[in-house]
Amino acid sequence: MSTAAFDDEAVLLIGHGSRREKSNDQVRELAAGLESRLGIPVDVAFLELAEPSIDEAVSGLAPVASQVTAVHCSLFAASHVKNDVPLAIEQARGRYDLEIDTGAHLGIHPAILDLLDDRAGAVEAELGVDRTEDDVAVVLCGRGSSDPDANGDVHKLARLLYEGREFDRVEASFIGVTEPTLEESLHGLSKHRPDAVVVLPYMLGDGVLTQRVRDWTGEFDDEYPYVDALAGDPLGTDSRLLDVFADRWQEARSDSVEMSCDTCKYKVDLEGYEEDVGGARAMLRALAHQDAHADRENVDDEPHTHDAPAKHVTVCTNRTCADMGSPAVLERLRQEARDSEHCDARITRSSCLGRCGDGPMVAVYPDGVWYGDVESEDAERIVGDHLDRDRIVSDLVDQTL
Template sequence: MSGRTDDSAETTPAGVSGSLDDEAVLLVGHGSRREKSNEQVRTLAVGLEERLGVPVDAGFLELAEPSITDAIAGLAPAVSTITVVHLSLFAASHVKNDVPLAVKRARTTHPDLTIHNGSHLGIHPAIVDLLDERAAAVEADLGVDRGSDDVAVVLCARGSSDPDANADVAKLARLLAEGRAFSTVQPAFIGVTDPRLDDRLHDVAKRRPDACVVLPYMLGDGVLTGRIRDGAEAFDADYPYVDAAAGDPLGTDSRLLDVLGDRWQAARTDSVDMSCDTCKYKVELDGYEEDVGGARATLRALTHQAAHADRSTVDDEPHAHDAPEKHVAVCTNQTCAADGAPAVLERLRQTARDSEACDARITRSSCLGRCGEGPMVAVYPDGVWYGGVDENDAGRIVSDHLDRDRIVSELVDQTL
């Protein structure tokens, strides 16, 4: 925490305006089964607390504790304002949908709490400088001189189904190339989208550079970073005329605190800038037309949460899902609860447990926006919302819809 002078004046970090009293920060990481990756988030949270002079806790989207909901609940009794800062490299579904959905639920649960939602790490000069330093370390290991040798760089990111995120990788590669003596800096991806790392490296080989530096654009040193290193080693063996090696991920370098501090300040002053002009949930982009619209974005976020409830443990598929076939959300907010939603929830769970055919995860939800028409029960990925459900209807929803995939038509409130 920050010190005090004259017994009353609280010191404020450089460039920060406003009082820091009664405020906390929640640093949200993705979460991993590898505790080393989770510790990285906690380490950055400690560093950010020292930097900002306000309490900073770590929370996780999945696979680690505490969840975003639990982390906010833990901070809520002690502060009046929480600023959520994302430890995400790019703005894809987690940043655009999943975390905002959790924040919206928390605002409903804690109506007296002000919760600001920030943006992703994104493009920042400190990150460009950090990547340049990572490249220089590889050059030193290879014994090449950027000033006199022909050095190519491949910036390899995870890859996303969101065109916004993939476009930012290309932008970051271009910024790394500007003003530096690399012969080329090219973007690549380890999965999901093209160009894949192997293909990009083969293209680079045609230029016959003296060396090729592969930079993993990852926060932690996990499975995907290992794949990138393997790709660089294979390339080095296949092309003896090009010295090649991979660098280190971003890790917990202090420059990330510079970026997180800027993102915190933007969020707490409600000046967050998101790339809405190229967001597939807001505008029609070729190939992504079916994703446009708030309802579809919410559906995607909810189904993604359900899918992540039970992740596969296969080592070579770190983001594979082994999720239930359906996710059932029961609104237990004030009006639905008064009309018997808790009893509906329990009956659904009990009937599902007794069924041999049902493959569904049944959870409570905060407000679904149909107050006075509930209890509301939403079934995904079908996008079917049932209204006015009572305890006796639960058995039919399970036996007909969840077991046999037949909609209970007379209970339908709306479909997405």
């Protein structure tokens, strides 16, 4: 594959975004590796929960590039890939004088199959089994989606992992949203009495979901002493992922991106998903997601819920407040919120709040409390007292509504 680049070309690697900075840093690490691989600038953007947003990242690239290739850091094509990111990219095209091409998701790729095979081999070595001599079953565990096309690709990947390798069997399962769940798959495998079960979490980052995979696998191992079971590591930042990103980049810039439109629930009638058909409906859903989404991972409930945040904090970044230091206040508030274990708030910029000269201004809703003359050092109190414990920081109050 040729990686000859245009003189003023850049790449935007788009991740989902997480409240866990470790997961966001993994995307940044992949971007740095891809930049070294391609020899052109590679910046990072996040769909939600982390910064910079897609619009902010494109804004930063606009002065230095005339062509940007957006590459998805997503495993499969579900609603984020099909709706939310394309909407943000189209909006960016309207704001900036840039040519923006969009690549495909990671999808199914030989490099990923090799990576999964190595992950399985590492678990086999730890268990002391050999697939050529022992009956070794593998469970490939995905996150789970409401998009049947994405779920179908997990099953296809599991089958390709089985083909040509000496596993006793390879099955697909999911953490939630759809079936079969990991628990169901593990208990089903117990009936075949394999010597070992290798569970592969099919995820990039190592967070709540991968820990859940390990916990469920550990419980199964305790319950069935005649089967040795162990979960492996997620994909992480393995360099083979850079091979996939490079291919997706090349496809995008050469107009050869292929999407699975024949089985896309937004384009064709699939049994049970008839109401999802239609571009207009998908666009409305993406707009609603963009405006109101607050993604909260709840370890006691579903891993990807869409409840509104308890509070909405706006920081005036109009000229006067900006000159008085409001961007630093905004960033510090976001950092304190990320570090808090209890904060459930969305923190955003706002235009002028009509209190010029009294800023930087910070408004907290639905409480209707406006703080004035806020400094970045005050962010810890606003988050720790008001957002975490509903205690108003009285000495900062400008007005209440």
